[in-house]
Amino acid sequence: MMQNDISDKAKATRKRILDAAIRVFAHKGFHDTRVDEIVEESGSSKGAVYFYFPGKQQIFLALIDEFADLLERRLTGAVDQEQGGVRRVNAALKTCLETFGRYRGLAKIFLIQAVGLGAAFEEKRSELHQRFANLIKCYLDQAVAAGEIPPIDTEVVAFAWMGAINEVVIRWVQTGEPEPTRVLLTLRVMLLRGIGVPEADIDGLAITPIEIVEKSS
Amino acid sequence: MMQNDISDKAKATRKRILDAAIRVFAHKGFHDTRVDEIVEESGSSKGAVYFYFPGKQQIFLALIDEFADLLERRLTGAVDQEQGGVRRVNAALKTCLETFGRYRGLAKIFLIQAVGLGAAFEEKRSELHQRFANLIKCYLDQAVAAGEIPPIDTEVVAFAWMGAINEVVIRWVQTGEPEPTRVLLTLRVMLLRGIGVPEADIDGLAITPIEIVEKSS
DNA sequence: ATCAATAAACCGACCAGTCAGTCTAAAGTG
DNA sequence: CACTTTAGACTGACTGGTCGGTTTATTGAT
Incomplete structure (x- = not known):
């Protein structure tokens, strides 16, 4: 159960990042989007972003x-x-x-x-x-x-x-x-x-x- | 006459830069194109590029x-x-x-x-x-x-x-x-x-x- | 001499990505 | 149960390379 909680929370964080990325990328395009903007928009941290994804390009892809x-x-x-x-x-x-x-x-x-x-x-x-x-x-x-x-x-x-x-x-x-x-x-x-x-x-x-x-x- | 030569040469340089820009932009896209690449491809110099154009974006436009x-x-x-x-x-x-x-x-x-x-x-x-x-x-x-x-x-x-x-x-x-x-x-x-x-x-x-x-x- | 044109060294803002470390919860141990 | 250890999730200050653009020096034509 606790296992699931953690896992769920982790999944939620990942999703928050992706959702934020959709918003920012859609609005500003790839190059004009700063990773820090995705961080801010997602309410997480830069570390979290690079924990779940290898890099900016991979999030986009x-x-x-x-x-x-x-x-x-x-x-x-x-x-x-x-x-x-x-x-x-x-x-x-x-x-x-x-x-x-x-x-x-x-x-x-x-x-x-x-x-x-x-x-x-x-x-x-x-x-x-x-x-x-x-x-x-x-x-x-x-x-x-x-x-x-x-x-x-x-x-x-x-x-x-x-x-x-x-x-x-x-x-x-x-x-x-x-x-x-x-x-x-x-x-x-x-x-x-x-x-x-x-x-x-x-x-x-x-x-x-x-x-x-x-x-x- | 010499005036024309100069003017012609200047026009030629400008055109060389634009032609080079076409080649590089077409091949690599806007963001992956370095101004220095246009400089090299055109056989002119960075000074020449910024003499004829206000900036990278303006060349593209x-x-x-x-x-x-x-x-x-x-x-x-x-x-x-x-x-x-x-x-x-x-x-x-x-x-x-x-x-x-x-x-x-x-x-x-x-x-x-x-x-x-x-x-x-x-x-x-x-x-x-x-x-x-x-x-x-x-x-x-x-x-x-x-x-x-x-x-x-x-x-x-x-x-x-x-x-x-x-x-x-x-x-x-x-x-x-x-x-x-x-x-x-x-x-x-x-x-x-x-x-x-x-x-x-x-x-x-x-x-x-x-x-x-x-x-x- | 003068000045437009050109060359090339240089500057510094910007930002993707890193890393040393924190926090929390589960697992092992006796 | 108490306690240590391990592991995963997460933080955010920091860095180092990269380029647009600028500055300074040089050329050469009139």
Whole structure:
């Protein structure tokens, strides 16, 4: 029991540090964030930070990796529950917007603050984009194979879709505009039309508003 | 005459510094670039660098602003020479890919290295994206007004287009894949379909391969 | 001689990371 | 039970290298 208390307290400290890191990194970016700011924001000490993490860079990478995994889990989960290419894309898009909305700080870190940090981070960024593009490509290939849409260069389209979603989400995370529901409606029509989905199939989709529930980690 | 020589030599030095800055910034990003590296790469001296520029940050911003202007000039120029929404979009896309291809270093700086640099740069980035999104939005609005395409949320679409293009170009600048001509073909079909352009109009577009001529500044 | 242009030594603020040590609680010991 | 020992969690003052930027010296053109 005492063992658990200690362990729990330790876990709590670690989490406090990570949560603080999300806040500071999201707001100031990697280079403008001082480790001492994370220390202050977390209410712990520099020693504690370096006790739980090897360094500043690893805290940052930990946040990104964790969020990438979360996003992928949610996406595959949501997609697998639907059937038919069109409905799946719709589900994925909705999940994407919801997840970014729920973890706005992490979204900002993931989409903006993790870019342009030099060679050390560039590889990671490239790998992550590759990973999600591949995810999209797979579903697109399935839709092509199933004859739901005409053949296309799914690789290019996958990257283009990712870019389109990212850009709109970035804009929204930063300015609060345009509202996610509006984004979902416009984006899904545009993306689905773009790959040759018949207008009728698109119109058949439900207009489900997106709920945004903020959460820290 | 000698006056000109001096002036020419001075201009040349300034340009050598900027060219060197492009190479180093593109390769290592803002923070990992040492001013001394630009000095070495340019074959000039630290004194020369601080004689021509107020500081590291201003060199970086100068490069970005210059390139943004160049890109906008080229885009509006190319678009204004065409008529009809579909042909215009095609021209814009082609110009975009050609320009990014011609100035690959600047493209990398513009699309990657200028992101995630903290508050000081974030405003600039946001403003630039806004500016280009607006450019796209205007042309989309024209197409809607002319009845060429059905009404849509042009603001969201404009951002989505920009994101799509950026992402694909980034990928290409970094890996050399996929080839620009392939990108152009896929992207224009996808984007035009996405806003409801009739298939027949899209098929009518010429298949003009993109030539890539590298150039420094 | 004068002054713009250039070279290079130099300065010092800044900050990631270290480390010697404290505190608390559990485990061993007789 | 009393008491020592061990171990894990945590503290915060301190350091040492790194660069942006400055200063000073030198060049060379007119």
